Amino acid sequence: MKQFHPADKIQDLQYFGEFGGVNPSISDSSTYTFLSAKTMFDTFEGNADGCYLYSRHSSPMNLYLSKALAAMEGTESANVVASGMGAITSVLMQLCESGDEILSGRTIYGGTYAFMKNMLPKWGIKTKFIDSTKLDVVEAAITPNTKVLYCETVSNPLLEISDIESLARLAKKHKLTFVVDNTFSPLSVAPAQLGADVVIHSLTKFINGSSDAIGGVVCASQAFINTLKDVNNGAMMLLGPTMDSLRAASILKNLRTLHIRMKQHSDNALYLAEKFEKDGLTVVYPGLKSHSNHDLYSKMINQEYGFGGVMTLDVGSLKKANELMELMQNRNLGYLAVSLGFYKTLFSAPGSSTSSEIPIEEQIEMGLSDGLIRFSIGLDNNIERTYQMMKSCMNELTIF
Numbered sequence: 001m002k003q004f005h006p007a008d009k010i011q012d013l014q015y016f017g018e019f020g021g022v023n024p025s026i027s028d029s030s031t032y033t034f035l036s037a038k039t040m041f042d043t044f045e046g047n048a049d050g051c052y053l054y055s056r057h058s059s060p061m062n063l064y065l066s067k068a069l070a071a072m073e074g075t076e077s078a079n080v081v082a083s084g085m086g087a088i089t090s091v092l093m094q095l096c097e098s099g100d101e102i103l104s105g106r107t108i109y110g111g112t113y114a115f116m117k118n119m120l121p122k123w124g125i126k127t128k129f130i131d132s133t134k135l136d137v138v139e140a141a142i143t144p145n146t147k148v149l150y151c152e153t154v155s156n157p158l159l160e161i162s163d164i165e166s167l168a169r170l171a172k173k174h175k176l177t178f179v180v181d182n183t184f185s186p187l188s189v190a191p192a193q194l195g196a197d198v199v200i201h202s203l204t205k206f207i208n209g210s211s212d213a214i215g216g217v218v219c220a221s222q223a224f225i226n227t228l229k230d231v232n233n234g235a236m237m238l239l240g241p242t243m244d245s246l247r248a249a250s251i252l253k254n255l256r257t258l259h260i261r262m263k264q265h266s267d268n269a270l271y272l273a274e275k276f277e278k279d280g281l282t283v284v285y286p287g288l289k290s291h292s293n294h295d296l297y298s299k300m301i302n303q304e305y306g307f308g309g310v311m312t313l314d315v316g317s318l319k320k321a322n323e324l325m326e327l328m329q330n331r332n333l334g335y336l337a338v339s340l341g342f343y344k345t346l347f348s349a350p351g352s353s354t355s356s357e358i359p360i361e362e363q364i365e366m367g368l369s370d371g372l373i374r375f376s377i378g379l380d381n382n383i384e385r386t387y388q389m390m391k392s393c394m395n396e397l398t399i400f
């Protein structure tokens with residue numbers, strides 16, 4: 001990908017807090033005073049830059065965090081919200097109306113899948129789920145009603161890679177808005193630099209990285225962010241998925257170490273993926289040559305942040321997967337928990353947890369077997385030691 005240095009963009013942000021603090025002061029107000037009634041009117045109309053109205057619309061700390069994330073993705077603007085789902089649902093509600101269709105990758109986060117499949121039809125919006133790694137399949141599925149093309153850069157949980165640059169070209173050709181969920185690959189991939197119109201993150205995962213907060217962001221053009229925040233017609237303003245200012249402050253502080261953490265997550269995940277593959281296990285990790293899209297992904301990423309912190313192992317059955325996860329937790333190798341990006345390794349069996357919204361027949365069709373364990377590899381300092389401990393758990397359970 002063309003040279004883009006997201007960590008430098010974060011490094012280059014400079015803050016002078018209200019009292020000269022090196023961190024911006026946290027604004028602890030839901031509402032804001034106006035020195036003249038006219039300015040209040042202008043602010044409602046969206047014509048008074050720099051004035052705050054009411055914190056559901058925007059607040060100083062949320063704008064700081066939004067600005068940092070826009071810099072990270074290289075977009076004109078961004079807006080943070082209370083969860084990744086708050087970002088996804090707002091964007092889709094904003095872009096689509098009754099009669100419209102969404103074309104979405106089929107291996108996506110279970111909550112996104114459930115929203116598209118079960119809720120959007122209530123408003124007359126249909127979703128076609130396709131294999132977004134196959135350009136011909138995507139193009140063939142576009143109809144005159146298609147409005148949005150949606151995918152995850154690295155899909156959850158199968159770690160399939162979509163060719164963002166080619167999909168962006170396709171979206172432009174057919175005048176679709178291309179929305180990319182980049183939650184699994186912050187810093188590694190910058191979808192907007194590859195042509196995506198809207199980039200979404202669940203901040204809950206790697207970006208915050210301490211499993212103490214839920215958050216989301218939409219990075220896009222200023223015009224689209226303004227639409228989302230419009231007081232009369234904006235999904236973020238009217239559905240109300242507002243992030244709390246105190247949370248925005250803590251996430252902004254964690255964002256500053258993201259580059260260091262991503263390198264360590266990626267190095268550790270690559271080490272384990274290579275070792276377990278050599279041991280004969282079924283491992284999926286984009287950094288492995290055996291991954292079906294390894295070459296494509298190698299070209300898409302900022303190499304210095306590596307191939308990401310998530311890998312999967314298939315241990316054959318849900319029973320074995322559960323036994324292994326319990327044993328690893330007992331041996332303090334990590335936690336049997338959903339989510340990603342923590343300093344400790346997190347593991348779960350997606351078929352019975354984060355992807356359980358997807359019906360069993362569809363899970364089978366997309367290759368999501370019940371023995372699959374998703375690992376979000378932690379920041380372990382001695383990954384060789386971790387490998388030996390994990391291996392001994394597997395030996396005990398005769399997984400090898």
Ligand SMILES: Cc1ncc(COP(=O)(O)O)c(C=O)c1O
Nearest residue numbers: 083084085109156183202204215
């Ligand atoms: C890829 C992806 N997108 C979105 C979400 C939803 O984010 P949140 O839990 O912050 O609402 C998740 C959560 O697991 C996810 O994995």
